[in-house]
Amino acid sequence: MPASPPRNLITGGAGFVGSHLVDRLIEAGEEVICLDNFFTGRKANVAQWIGHPRFELIRHDVTEPIRLEVDRIWHLACPASPVHYQHNPIKTAKTSFLGTYNMLGLARRVGARLLLASTSEVYGDPEVHPQPESYRGCVNTIGIRSCYDEGKRIAETLCFDYRRMHGVEIRVARIFNTYGPRMLPDDGRVVSNFIVQALKGQPLTLYGDGSQTRSFCYVDDLVEGLIRLMNGGHTGPMNIGNPGEFTIRQLAELVRARINPDLPLTCQPLPADDPLQRQPVIELAQRELGWQPTVPLEQGLEPTIAYFREMLNR
Numbered sequence: 001m002p003a004s005p006p007r008n009l010i011t012g013g014a015g016f017v018g019s020h021l022v023d024r025l026i027e028a029g030e031e032v033i034c035l036d037n038f039f040t041g042r043k044a045n046v047a048q049w050i051g052h053p054r055f056e057l058i059r060h061d062v063t064e065p066i067r068l069e070v071d072r073i074w075h076l077a078c079p080a081s082p083v084h085y086q087h088n089p090i091k092t093a094k095t096s097f098l099g100t101y102n103m104l105g106l107a108r109r110v111g112a113r114l115l116l117a118s119t120s121e122v123y124g125d126p127e128v129h130p131q132p133e134s135y136r137g138c139v140n141t142i143g144i145r146s147c148y149d150e151g152k153r154i155a156e157t158l159c160f161d162y163r164r165m166h167g168v169e170i171r172v173a174r175i176f177n178t179y180g181p182r183m184l185p186d187d188g189r190v191v192s193n194f195i196v197q198a199l200k201g202q203p204l205t206l207y208g209d210g211s212q213t214r215s216f217c218y219v220d221d222l223v224e225g226l227i228r229l230m231n232g233g234h235t236g237p238m239n240i241g242n243p244g245e246f247t248i249r250q251l252a253e254l255v256r257a258r259i260n261p262d263l264p265l266t267c268q269p270l271p272a273d274d275p276l277q278r279q280p281v282i283e284l285a286q287r288e289l290g291w292q293p294t295v296p297l298e299q300g301l302e303p304t305i306a307y308f309r310e311m312l313n314r
């Protein structure tokens, strides 16, 4: 009998990052179960695979246990945009804690390897710049971002305790700001906000004076990094991000130069606990996975703008 293809469970698979991962794994000949509660995910993101013999879509909330026979669990389920994760912060914390607990329980029962989509937010508002994996972070435990930041920190802790106690094979990716097609237009994240505002001819909203920095990774680069991490021998935590650092004002300039250079930039209040700077050290990923991003921001903005242009014209 020919060997059967690997069976993948992708939680949050109908979301922005998850749906790109679904594409890659199906195209590689693997089986994919996409599990999502559709809080911020959309069926349209995976519609191209509905009816495909190696694809299944399950509506399920990861805060409830589930039994499935799989080899690999890509645990991405969790809203990622501050607007969405702050909408119901208690639910966000539950999703991170109970969701990761349930998925680790499943991994233990069926002997699957689990990759956790953690985040650069575990570094909080960092006093160390750029951020290596050894930096332990500066997170406010009681602020409006804490449900997400602390949720991901306990999710990482659970992964390493399941590894130590039960020998579960884990991989932990600390993902830095990622952008690309299939972000929601009303997502509230800065790349989608600026592009949608510019396409609608509206002023671009800088929170604060726009001097805070982020490092933006194109989604295809991120997915390649996640696949290499899952397939490799290093547990992480491993930073996966693009070290190209930009101020938010620079990002606004890049976006409006491509869409409408005459648009004004307006300043709005900086949200509480908004990190001042963020840039990954990616030496570990370079050394262990032979991975580094290949798409500079200026290049990745083009397909992202094209995606939103088409979406708004529909």
Ligand code: NAD
Pocket (backbone or CB within 6 Å): 011, 012, 013, 014, 015, 016, 017, 018, 035, 036, 037, 038, 039, 040, 041, 042, 060, 061, 062, 063, 075, 076, 077, 078, 079, 080, 081, 095, 099, 117, 118, 119, 120, 174, 175, 176, 177, 178, 179
């Ligand atoms: P997203 O909001 O587009 O996707 C999250 C998906 O999880 C959505 O499809 C949503 O419906 C689903 N989901 C949320 N709560 C759920 C629940 N309780 N049960 C089942 N499904 C649930 O976000 P994304 O940008 O694709 O992020 C994916 C993962 O990567 C998240 O875990 C996020 O924390 C992590 N991450 C993303 C970024 C980024 O910049 N995109 C950065 C750091 C970490």
Ligand code: UDP
Pocket (backbone or CB within 6 Å): 081, 082, 177, 188, 189, 190, 191, 193, 194, 205, 206, 207, 208, 210, 212, 214, 248, 270, 271, 274, 275
């Ligand atoms: N931001 C902004 N204008 C917007 C949306 C966001 O200036 O319309 C800023 C936000 O304050 C933050 C940065 O852009 O400093 C990145 O925000 P995002 O929500 O994309 O991600 P995160 O803060 O989680 O890194």
